[in-house]
Amino acid sequence: MSEPLPREIRCVLIPSGGVRLLLPNAAVAEVITLAGVEPVADAPQWLVGRIAWRGWRIPLVKFDHVAALPEDGGAQAPRVAVLKGVTNHPDMPYIAVLTHGFPRLTTLNAELLLPTHDGHDLPFGVRARVLVRDDTAVIPDLEALEATLLDMHAEA
Numbered sequence: 001m002s003e004p005l006p007r008e009i010r011c012v013l014i015p016s017g018g019v020r021l022l023l024p025n026a027a028v029a030e031v032i033t034l035a036g037v038e039p040v041a042d043a044p045q046w047l048v049g050r051i052a053w054r055g056w057r058i059p060l061v062k063f064d065h066v067a068a069l070p071e072d073g074g075a076q077a078p079r080v081a082v083l084k085g086v087t088n089h090p091d092m093p094y095i096a097v098l099t100h101g102f103p104r105l106t107t108l109n110a111e112l113l114l115p116t117h118d119g120h121d122l123p124f125g126v127r128a129r130v131l132v133r134d135d136t137a138v139i140p141d142l143e144a145l146e147a148t149l150l151d152m153h154a155e156a
Contacts, residue, residue: 012103013137014081017064021097022130022137029082029094031103043152046125051096053082059149060096063125063140086142092150095142108132124148 010025030053037049037060048060060080081097114131122129127141 008107008109011106011108011132013106013132013135014097014099014103015101016081016097016099017062019064020135020137021063022132022139023083025105027083027086027142028103029084031099032080032082034078034080034098040152047149047152048098051080053080053094053096056094058082058094058096059092060098061145061149062098083142085146087146087150089146089150091153092146095146095149106132 012023012025012028014021014023014028032053035051037051038057039049040047040059043049046062048062050057051060079099079102081099081103083095083097085093085095112133116129116131116136125141125145126138128139130137130139
């Protein structure tokens with residue numbers, strides 16, 4: 001017998017450029033200060049480079065470029081949200097996302113999350129566009145990001 005789905009989910013809104021990413025709270029491993037970015041040769045514009053974190057070298061994604069949304073980084077110092085990988089691949093257990101500000105905790109249920117998809121194709125890296133209370137946000141397609149980054153890692 002399967003467990004019933006929770007009525008409410010604890011989530012975070014992560015400011016990244018001109019967008020807010022909506023993720024389950026459990027997806028975020030840590031928020032750290034940006035330091036020591038190692039460039040990646042021939043990387044797409046959205047891949048800033050790699051950073052060292054707890055013995056791992058993890059890819060750092062600039063999400064506003066992945067989502068092809070306007071840049072509006074704000075005046076706050078850049079930080080990094082380290083996200084847990086979704087495929088449990090041993091070569092890439094984490095992905096880092098460049099942020100501007102701190103993630104904001106929120107608790108959601110189905111009534112508070114409204115899709116805002118207008119029928120156009122969603123950009124690479126975006127699973128859905130949503131309205132969360134009064135905030136617009138995107139739900140990132142972490143599976144697609146991770147698959148692309150793993151392909152790039154295999155080719156290197």
